[in-house]
Amino acid sequence: MITRYLTEISTAFNPFSPRAKTARLFLSFLPGNARATMKINTKILPRTSREKSFVQVKFKDGKEMKLDSEQLGIKGVMEELDRHSRILARQEELTGN
Template sequence: MITRFLTDVRVTFNPFSPRSKPARLFLSLIPPNARLDGMLIDSKMLPRSSKEPASLTVKFKDGKEMHMDLDKMRITDVMAEVDRHSRQLARKEELSGN
């Protein structure tokens, strides 16, 4: 997963719910030094009895914000969405000569 272009990650999930697996896996895919590189990571764990669905919000360097309802998505779908926009940003950066 391309995390170089991410600036802000917000995750809300119930760690005991099987439907929160994509949220947990997404957090595990973020490199350990991401916060040192300037990425803001905000994770909110819900109580065991909560019925609120897992959600993920990702903000990119170009200002685009993606809101994903993880209740209906698998981790491969989430990674594909994030990588699609990251590849577009990488292509723009490469073409501009930076």
């Protein structure tokens, strides 16, 4: 997963729900120094909550993505984020920064 272009991450999930697996895995895939390089907000929902789990990410170029982690799964979430990160990497390469 390309995390160099991420500036802010927000997640919300019920840790007791099997549907929260994607959000938990996503947080575990972040590098150890992630809190020093980006803002991370995690909202733990109560056991009785009916609110859906989500992963919301903000990139360096200002684009925001709110992904339904219950529907996409970890592979889908990572593909979506890597797709935009590769676009940013190409733009950075072309401008020579």
